[in-house]
Amino acid sequence: MTQTPLEAATPCSETLAARKAWMGLLARAKPARLADLCPEIPTHDLLRAPEIGAVMVRGRIGGNGLPFNLGEMTVTRCALRLGSGAVGHAHVQGRDKGHAVRAAVVDALMQTDQAEALRAAVLAPLQAEEIARRTSRAAKAAATKVEFFTLVRGEDQ
Amino acid sequence: MYVAVKGGERAIDNAHAWLAEERRGDLGVAELSVAQIRAQLSLAVNRVMAEGSLYDPDLAALAIKQARGDLIEAIFLIRAYRTTLPRLGASCPVDTAEMAVIRRISATFKDLPGGQVLGPTFDYTHRLLDFKLAAEGEVSQAATAPAAMEAVPHVMAMLDRDGMIEAEPLGNDVPADLTREPMELPGSRALRLQAITRGDEGFILSMAYSTQRGYGRTHAFVGELRIGAVAVEMEIPELGFAVEIGEIELTECETVNQFKGSKTEPPQFTRGYGLVFGQTERKAIAMSLVDRSLRWAELGEDYTGAPAQDEEFVLMHADNVQATGFLEHIKLPHYVDFQSELELVRRLRAEVFATQEAAE
Secondary structure, eight states, X not given: OOOOHHHHHOOOHHHHHHHHHXXXXXXXXXXXXXXXXXXXXXXXXXXXXXXXXXXXXXXEGGGTXXXXXXXXXXXXXXXXXXXXXXXXXXXXXXXXXXXXXXXXXXXHHTTSTTXXXXXIIIIHHHHHHXXXXXXHHHHHHHTTBOOOOOOOOGGGO | OOXXXXXXXXXXXXXXXXXXXXXXXXXXXXXXXXXXXXXXXXXXXXXXXXXXXXXXXXXXXXXXXXXXXXXXXXXXXXXXXXXXXXXXXXXXXXXXXXXXXXXXXXXXXXXXXXXXXXXXXXXXXXXXXXXXXGXXXXXXOOOOOOOOOSOOOOHHHHHHHTTOBOOOOOOOOOXXXXXXXXXXXXXXXXXXXXXXXXXXXXXXXXHHHHHHTTTTOOOEEEEEEEEEEEEEXXXXXXXXXXXXXXXXXXXXXXXXXXXXXXXXXXXXXXXXXXXXXXXXXXXXXXXXXXXXXXXXXXXXXXXXXXXXXOHHHHHHHOXXXXXXHHHHGGGSOOHHHHHHHHHHHHHHHHHHHHHHHHHO
């Protein structure tokens, strides 16, 4: 990982892990749901206007070997600075510029004293819904797990 | 020969207006929404994403609607769109061992950690038309069971531990990208996999089938087939660390193949690998067979002249957008080319008749 000023400003690995967790959650969120939870966009300066682009997704040969290019996915990125000076970044899945702006706003606000309020209002519901969705799929998959049993064949008796 | 031709604008405009009307079809029938296509024709959406080489279910659904269900046309639309997007970077390689599997089966081991999970499969259905689907309002409820919510290990890792299967070379080399530089053959295995995963499902299927029928036989078993969601992470240069930028569904197939051993390698199993966007298991299985077949030189096997062993043949004919572009262009005006052919044949005929007359 390359050393950057921002990493130097957040030396605590727990802080970094927490930030990575909310950035990922925001990136995976449904744009409409994030807009419901975060209807107000505070005034901000755009450091990087929302931009739709593609990211080349890589896999590994055999699951663990050398990388190869699997194909691209759409991603929208944005960076902004709030009035308080907090800077937020976002790379979110899909092509919704509002999604990227809101994700960057939340990322910025999470680095301010509004973090706890925002965690309760935005991140907690997103996380709960994501867990519910994943649990539901895993539970349906679990119901399709094969229980093998051996049949007694006539000639064996 | 290409010569600019003018004219036909009105005919073209009218043809496209009629195309739009035909696309909509009978106005007495409700219009299909993009959301409906995305949700209810999801395997078509997956195929368009895989071969369009762009993971975006909404765009793929839109392309299917615009293309009136012609999937190769839809793939063409997606490929055209993706060329307009700036490349924001490349992801860290996805970790399929951490996949949240909805389906995971092995044809080689009955009892394996994590078990055999069938998922939403067509397997074991009777392939009888279900006329209940023709009636509206059919909602089925899937059963549930307590889930462990933990990653299931790769089956291959079990064989790997005992040295029973070839070890995969490890590393972080930047792979060749055929969307950036023209394919140079012979290519690396990474380049071949990129070409195959975006290749035409029908073509890859037929190539794989040909190896099963004996044209470059590789005796494949499906060691593991898994479908599920994986996180996509990317290093963000301005942040200096990697963040998740989304989640995608993938199908992965690993085959175990016979290998007698060589001068340098003891007898052990070898691998074929398939990884495809979406729920696309026919394609992923076929990909792993074709991948293994193309590895004959590296494994010191004989080249039997089988099409599926011929890298140039497979890779240069796998792309359905290239193929259909070249194939279908011959229906476009070639009036001048044909005029010259016509004159040539007339002259040759005249010469033949003149010789015959002189002989008589």
